[in-house]
Amino acid sequence: MITNFPNEKYIALIGNPNCGKTAIFNHLTGLDQKVSNYPGITVEKKTGKLKSDSDDVINVLDLPGTYSITPESIDERVVAEQFMDWIHGINRPSAIISVVDATNLSRNLYLTTQLLDLGIPVILALNMMDRVKDKSVLPEFSDLKEKFGLAAVVPMSALEGWGLNELKNAIQTSITIRNPRKSRMLFSSHLEVHELLNPLSEYLQQQFDYTPRLARVQALRLITRQSAVDLYRPPHSGEHYFDTEIVSIIEELREAAVQAIEKAGLNHRTLEATIRYTWLDNLLQQSENKEVEVLRKITRSEKLDKILTHPIFGPIIFISLLVFIFQSIFSWSTYPMDWIDAGIGLIGNSILDIMSAGILRDLIVEGIIGGVGAILIFLPQILILVFFMTLLEDSGYMSRVAFIFDKFMTKVGLHGRSVLPLMSGYACAIPGVMATRTIDGWKERLTTIMVLPLMSCSARLPIYALMIGAFIPARKVFGLFNLQGLTFIFMYFLGTFTALVIAKILSKFIKTKGHSSFVMELPPYRVPLMRSVFHQVYSRGKLFLFNAGKIIMAISVVLWFLASFPKVTVDSTNISNLEQIEIVNPIHNSYAGKIGHTIEPIIAPLGFDWKIGVGLITSFAAREVVISTLATLYNVEGDGENVVSLSESMKNDINPKTGLPVYSTLVALSLMVFYVFAAQCMATFAIVRYETNSWKWPLIMITYMTSLAYIASFLVYQGGSLIGKF
Ligand code: GDP
Numbered sequence: 001m002i003t004n005f006p007n008e009k010y011i012a013l014i015g016n017p018n019c020g021k022t023a024i025f026n027h028l029t030g031l032d033q034k035v036s037n038y039p040g041i042t043v044e045k046k047t048g049k050l051k052s053d054s055d056d057v058i059n060v061l062d063l064p065g066t067y068s069i070t071p072e073s074i075d076e077r078v079v080a081e082q083f084m085d086w087i088h089g090i091n092r093p094s095a096i097i098s099v100v101d102a103t104n105l106s107r108n109l110y111l112t113t114q115l116l117d118l119g120i121p122v123i124l125a126l127n128m129m130d131r132v133k134d135k136s137v138l139p140e141f142s143d144l145k146e147k148f149g150l151a152a153v154v155p156m157s158a159l160e161g162w163g164l165n166e167l168k169n170a171i172q173t174s175i176t177i178r179n180p181r182k183s184r185m186l187f188s189s190h191l192e193v194h195e196l197l198n199p200l201s202e203y204l205q206q207q208f209d210y211t212p213r214l215a216r217v218q219a220l221r222l223i224t225r226q227s228a229v230d231l232y233r234p235p236h237s238g239e240h241y242f243d244t245e246i247v248s249i250i251e252e253l254r255e256a257a258v259q260a261i262e263k264a265g266l267n268h269r270t271l272e273a274t275i276r277y278t279w280l281d282n283l284l285q286q287s288e289n290k291e292v293e294v295l296r297k298i299t300r301s302e303k304l305d306k307i308l309t310h311p312i313f314g315p316i317i318f319i320s321l322l323v324f325i326f327q328s329i330f331s332w333s334t335y336p337m338d339w340i341d342a343g344i345g346l347i348g349n350s351i352l353d354i355m356s357a358g359i360l361r362d363l364i365v366e367g368i369i370g371g372v373g374a375i376l377i378f379l380p381q382i383l384i385l386v387f388f389m390t391l392l393e394d395s396g397y398m399s400r401v402a403f404i405f406d407k408f409m410t411k412v413g414l415h416g417r418s419v420l421p422l423m424s425g426y427a428c429a430i431p432g433v434m435a436t437r438t439i440d441g442w443k444e445r446l447t448t449i450m451v452l453p454l455m456s457c458s459a460r461l462p463i464y465a466l467m468i469g470a471f472i473p474a475r476k477v478f479g480l481f482n483l484q485g486l487t488f489i490f491m492y493f494l495g496t497f498t499a500l501v502i503a504k505i506l507s508k509f510i511k512t513k514g515h516s517s518f519v520m521e522l523p524p525y526r527v528p529l530m531r532s533v534f535h536q537v538y539s540r541g542k543l544f545l546f547n548a549g550k551i552i553m554a555i556s557v558v559l560w561f562l563a564s565f566p567k568v569t570v571d572s573t574n575i576s577n578l579e580q581i582e583i584v585n586p587i588h589n590s591y592a593g594k595i596g597h598t599i600e601p602i603i604a605p606l607g608f609d610w611k612i613g614v615g616l617i618t619s620f621a622a623r624e625v626v627i628s629t630l631a632t633l634y635n636v637e638g639d640g641e642n643v644v645s646l647s648e649s650m651k652n653d654i655n656p657k658t659g660l661p662v663y664s665t666l667v668a669l670s671l672m673v674f675y676v677f678a679a680q681c682m683a684t685f686a687i688v689r690y691e692t693n694s695w696k697w698p699l700i701m702i703t704y705m706t707s708l709a710y711i712a713s714f715l716v717y718q719g720g721s722l723i724g725k726f
């Protein structure tokens, strides 16, 4: 395990999913991490430095949300493993901020009771106070502090931005505390358990130097869940502290303790929860008021859920929303796209005017402006897509979607929690693959990862948009839908549908033990924080422009070179037909031309010409590159006196052998279908390799996706041509 901040002070933020940890983290550090109303968004640890007037450097660690440190899923394990380090004195934080949702105290404080066992000062951040209607129903803060043995209790609202100075002050004071106060006896309700746990807890105490209290709670945790024992095994333990021999002794003692506890008429699986909740309820009851009443928002949430998670209306509403979103992407983006297109043309043409003819001018105009410009125009569509996705997620709606589709997802070998990762796949497969960590069963998780790249990501969007815009007529169908919009939705549907089919097939082959269960909190509906939504849109846009832009720029330049050289001059005096005119066009003798012509026989059955062939190769790194490739090729081929419009050149391109246009509606369909399935994204393979920790799965992924792409395109083109003949 990677240690955090060697030799530096740090504090850790821990809390249930959706309690506002990341929002607080952003306030404390001035960073802008993604906050989201969906459990499991912070799947990895995030770090930053505390903004403060003090010279002391204090680091802040944001951990994934968890309900308990006895882990049930991978994202929870991140925190549990962190805990193992701390328990064993490794890299302990100076203080822990236990973030709780003040509207749901009792359940949130469960985790706090676990944090108190460590002997590290715990600050209780009572977040979301803005949602507590009547503050007087909360327990006295001083009471909470005393009874729990907390370092401080800070009521606050990360949303409204208050309580933060108090929190910072509490941090400054508590990190100097050496011996935090002890909370009252945890086991008081179940004193008889002491004895039953004794053999195990004494062994732990003597073997690992635990305090008596820690030894006892660790023993309790070990008997509750096998996963707690697994934490003592490498690799979770970080390998530095336990022999296998020690672990097998723990196993034996655990087995004995489980027997003893069952014999005493207790349930070993629920014992930890029973003991902690009894203790908690006692403490909270002793505080003057028990019930925390919440703003009416919650009940409104419940009413909304009656409709939105309704077995029939739920899916209908969801699908209508999707249709609306995809139609909007198409219609809203026309104007900004035209502006960008005009802007690029203007820049290109003014460079043509300013610079004198030569290789450098060709490089800038044909290579860089032609290639990069062709992709830039799709920025508005990508931003609109991300905007809607963020809204759905932040409002809390996505969790409902997971809930509605759980049954269905389970049928196809996936999981309710697969829905969000799959949906984020519409934006980009990479965050989607990361988000699968919230799925607790390995089999369901792996299946989700394997089919995720079939969801049409925003890199496919430019390809669909270009082809549809140029070759699908903007006709109305059924008087209501636009044929272009429908084709667009169809491409998304095709990818999604295939993903579900492949998932079903894959789940028959992937063998693992155990089945995962669906437990998911439905977070209350919230009005999305517009600042956070726009930030998300901005950062995705930036990512697209700069990360993808860098690749596109580099490939465009290389490609321009390959398409422009070697420059051959051909004696054109005795050319008689169209085919010969084409052949003497220098681009055919260029390196790119040669590569394209070499693979042309393989892709000709799909209806693709050599230029698309070059695009298929260059876009292996990233799909959208195919567009800049085509743009560069057409620009190099063009007269050099004007920046050509890609869709115009495609429409005008004539195949010299047949004398027919290179592109037709059928070719456009075939090409789109190819990109629905094709595995053209290096970054996705890298992340799949990382998340599955093997080369096997990414290789299987590339193979099946490429085969699927080829076969599907083949069927579309050949089938379409056959139909066309009759
Ligand atoms: P995390 O999962 O604990 O990291 O939670 P996030 O920081 O991602 O926040 C979860 C949701 O709660 C987001 O929609 C936030 O906008 C919202 N939120 C965070 N803090 C507050 C708060 O103090 N009041 C209210 N009303 N909402 C909050």
Ligand code: MG
Pocket (backbone or CB within 6 Å): 021, 022, 023, 034, 035, 036, 041, 042, 064, 065
């Ligand atoms: Mg978070």
